[in-house]
Amino acid sequence: MLDLLLVLAAAALLxxxxxxxxxxxxxxxxxxxxxxGVRSLARGDAPREVPSAGGRDLxxxxxxxxxMAAGVRQxxxxxxxxxxxxxxxxxxxxxxxxxxxxxxxxKVRERTSDxxxxxxxxxKLDEMKDSxxxxxxxxxxxxxxxxxxxxxxxxxxxxxxxxxxxxxGIINQESERLTRLINDVLDLAKIEAGRMEWxxxxxxxxxxxxxxxxxxxxxxxxxGQRLVVxxxxxxxLVLADRDRLIQVFGNLIANAxxxxxxxxxxxxxxxxxxxxxxxxxxxxxxxxxxxxxxxxPGGDVKLIFEKFKQVGDTLTGKPxxxxxxxxxxxxxxxxxxxxxxxxxxxGEGSRFQFTLRIATPERTPDQAGVMPQGAVEExxxxxCAPPRQxxxxxVRGRRRLVGVADDDAGTVGVLRELLxxxxxxxxxxxxxxxxxxxARGNELELMILDLNMPRKSGxxxxxxxxxxxxxxxxxxxxxxxxxAEMDRARALALGAVEFLEKGRGLERxxxxxxxxxxxxx
Amino acid sequence: xxxxxxxxxxxxxxxxxxxxxxxxxxxxxxxSATNGEEALAAIRAIKPLLVFLDVxxxxxxxxxxxxxxxxxPATAGVHIxxxxxxxxxxxxxxxxxxxxxxxxxxxxxxxxVVARAREVVGWPEAGMTQGS
Numbered sequence: 001m002l003d004l005l006l007v008l009a010a011a012a013l014l015x016x017x018x019x020x021x022x023x024x025x026x027x028x029x030x031x032x033x034x035x036x037g038v039r040s041l042a043r044g045d046a047p048r049e050v051p052s053a054g055g056r057d058l059x060x061x062x063x064x065x066x067x068m069a070a071g072v073r074q075x076x077x078x079x080x081x082x083x084x085x086x087x088x089x090x091x092x093x094x095x096x097x098x099x100x101x102x103x104x105x106x107k108v109r110e111r112t113s114d115x116x117x118x119x120x121x122x123x124k125l126d127e128m129k130d131s132x133x134x135x136x137x138x139x140x141x142x143x144x145x146x147x148x149x150x151x152x153x154x155x156x157x158x159x160x161x162x163x164x165x166x167x168x169g170i171i172n173q174e175s176e177r178l179t180r181l182i183n184d185v186l187d188l189a190k191i192e193a194g195r196m197e198w199x200x201x202x203x204x205x206x207x208x209x210x211x212x213x214x215x216x217x218x219x220x221x222x223x224g225q226r227l228v229v230x231x232x233x234x235x236x237l238v239l240a241d242r243d244r245l246i247q248v249f250g251n252l253i254a255n256a257x258x259x260x261x262x263x264x265x266x267x268x269x270x271x272x273x274x275x276x277x278x279x280x281x282x283x284x285x286x287x288x289x290x291x292x293x294x295x296x297p298g299g300d301v302k303l304i305f306e307k308f309k310q311v312g313d314t315l316t317g318k319p320x321x322x323x324x325x326x327x328x329x330x331x332x333x334x335x336x337x338x339x340x341x342x343x344x345x346x347g348e349g350s351r352f353q354f355t356l357r358i359a360t361p362e363r364t365p366d367q368a369g370v371m372p373q374g375a376v377e378e379x380x381x382x383x384c385a386p387p388r389q390x391x392x393x394x395v396r397g398r399r400r401l402v403g404v405a406d407d408d409a410g411t412v413g414v415l416r417e418l419l420x421x422x423x424x425x426x427x428x429x430x431x432x433x434x435x436x437x438x439a440r441g442n443e444l445e446l447m448i449l450d451l452n453m454p455r456k457s458g459x460x461x462x463x464x465x466x467x468x469x470x471x472x473x474x475x476x477x478x479x480x481x482x483x484a485e486m487d488r489a490r491a492l493a494l495g496a497v498e499f500l501e502k503g504r505g506l507e508r509x510x511x512x513x514x515x516x517x518x519x520x521x
Numbered sequence: 522x523x524x525x526x527x528x529x530x531x532x533x534x535x536x537x538x539x540x541x542x543x544x545x546x547x548x549x550x551x552x553s554a555t556n557g558e559e560a561l562a563a564i565r566a567i568k569p570l571l572v573f574l575d576v577x578x579x580x581x582x583x584x585x586x587x588x589x590x591x592x593x594p595a596t597a598g599v600h601i602x603x604x605x606x607x608x609x610x611x612x613x614x615x616x617x618x619x620x621x622x623x624x625x626x627x628x629x630x631x632x633x634v635v636a637r638a639r640e641v642v643g644w645p646e647a648g649m650t651q652g653s
Binding site: 137141142144146148149150152153156157170176 | 538571628632
């Protein structure tokens with residue numbers, strides 16, 4: 001029995017142990033799985049769910065673990081997504097940066113090329129300036145060399161009378177050449193810098209040609225040539241600066257004389273430019289200077305307008321001018337709102353033409369003219385605003401009365417003489433107060449007014465005349481002993497139609513009077 | 522064999538005449554040329570001791586003539602004084618680079634011309650001096 005009990009007890013013990021051993025094995029296996037799960041988590045592997053293997057004891061733990069693992073999984077996933085998002089943003093940023101850089105580079109390239117172009121242009125300008133300076137230097141020093149050498153020779157050596165006269169002649173000739181050159185260089189510099197003073201007024205081409213071409217007739221006769229001037233007197237007045245226009249005629253005709261042989265002829269003509277299509281009438285006059293001389297080869301026609309480009313004289317083969325006459329002439333005509341061009345062929349002579357604007361009362365001085373037909377490669381450069389306004393001259397009384405106000409009896413006498421010869425009646429005033437009186441009391445056609453007068457100055461007279469209805473339109477020519485640009489501007493601003501220097505010659509004054517009266521008929 | 526003749530080259534007739542007159546009055550024998558080609562031909566033919574050579578001339582300018590004269594051993598010994606109306610430093614450098622011995626700027630004084638001629642050629646031989 002005891003044995004049986006013992007056996008039973010042993011069996012029970014064995015069973016219990018076996019059961020305990022099984023549990024221990026199960027728990028151990030569950031723990032192994034959990035450990036493996038923890039390690040895997042620690043290694044950073046993708047977390048997996050750990051199966052429950054440890055029985056009830058471990059189930060709770062396994063559940064907790066799996067929950068934690070799921071949390072880790074979620075966080076890892078979130079992290080992954082946020083990293084992807086960051087990468088995406090970063091890439092976006094980089095690509096936009098790259099695009100920006102590329103545009104920037106493109107801009108830099110463009111800018112560099114622009115700068116390079118500007119630099120090249122500046123360099124070209126600089127070279128042109130250098131070559132101009134170098135030419136001026138050469139052209140100035142050459143006559144100066146002759147003057148200096150021959151004067152020193154005359155001072156150093158005894159020479160016979162004929163040689164002395166010869167050398168003095170050279171000195172004289174070269175001084176003239178130097179003077180011409182200096183004048184031309186200064187003119188050109190002034191025009192190009194916009195510093196030239198322009199005195200734009202209505203001018204009759206026929207009258208101007210009569211007066212200005214006399215010395216050129218002599219020049220042509222010396223070479224046995226004929227200078228034929230055919231400028232119709234009935235052409236309308238043109239807007240121009242008289243002295244500058246004479247300069248242009250002088251340059252072009254002297255050129256024609258130079259390049260035309262003995263017995264040749266030079267023809268000066270003028271006419272209206274054909275009205276441009278669509279316009280009712282033309283507003284330009286065309287002047288032409290034609291010769292039957294040696295002409296200019298096609299390629300050189302452009303060159304002749306370049307500074308210091310000269311071709312030889314027909315007789316000596318040496319250039320005799322300054323090489324600036326044509327560039328200056330072109331500049332002048334452009335400033336007057338016209339164009340200057342040349343047509344020529346070797347052996348067929350040359351034909352220089354230029355256009356000028358017609359003076360009309362309503363035309364304001366800075367209006368650009370119309371391009372003439374055939375003026376290739378010419379561009380119209382608007383004139384730098386000429387300083388004076390034109391006035392429409394109203395027809396005044398039938399008696400041709402002109403007032404002369406000047407305290408200088410000599411001037412009054414001369415003016416009275418000149419005006420009576422032209423059929424005017426002259427009323428005189430010896431001071432400013434009398435000047436106002438004769439202007440108020442008579443239907444004057446014109447008043448010539450001295451600025452420096454007793455009792456009331458010419459300035460005051462001018463102001464008063466302008467402020468009164470009866471006299472505000474009276475054309476006034478201001479006379480002065482000394483021409484100053486400031487005074488000129490002031491007088492013109494006060495409505496004077498012309499401003500003349502007494503010493504400058506009565507020819508100009510009478511020409512002006514004729515023009516004013518012509519304009520009024 | 523070098524000649525005591527002085528060659529004067531300038532395309533400006535008055536300058537040529539002034540130089541020639543002064544040198545002749547001081548007893549030097551002169552020869553003149555009015556362009557680069559003539560100058561080269563004269564230098565090769567007579568091998569002068571001294572040449573007054575203008576720079577700005579048509580066809581071949583003074584720099585070119587100078588370079589050619591100095592490059593040829595037969596004429597390299599010719600003393601060349603460049604005459605020019607351009608006084609700029611670049612031209613001076615170009616003249617010296619072309620082998621010119623001296624450089625004179627217009628307007629020059631005739632006395633200076635004579636002084637240079639005496640330095641290079643020496644005093645003219647007796648009997649050559651012309652009367653006044």
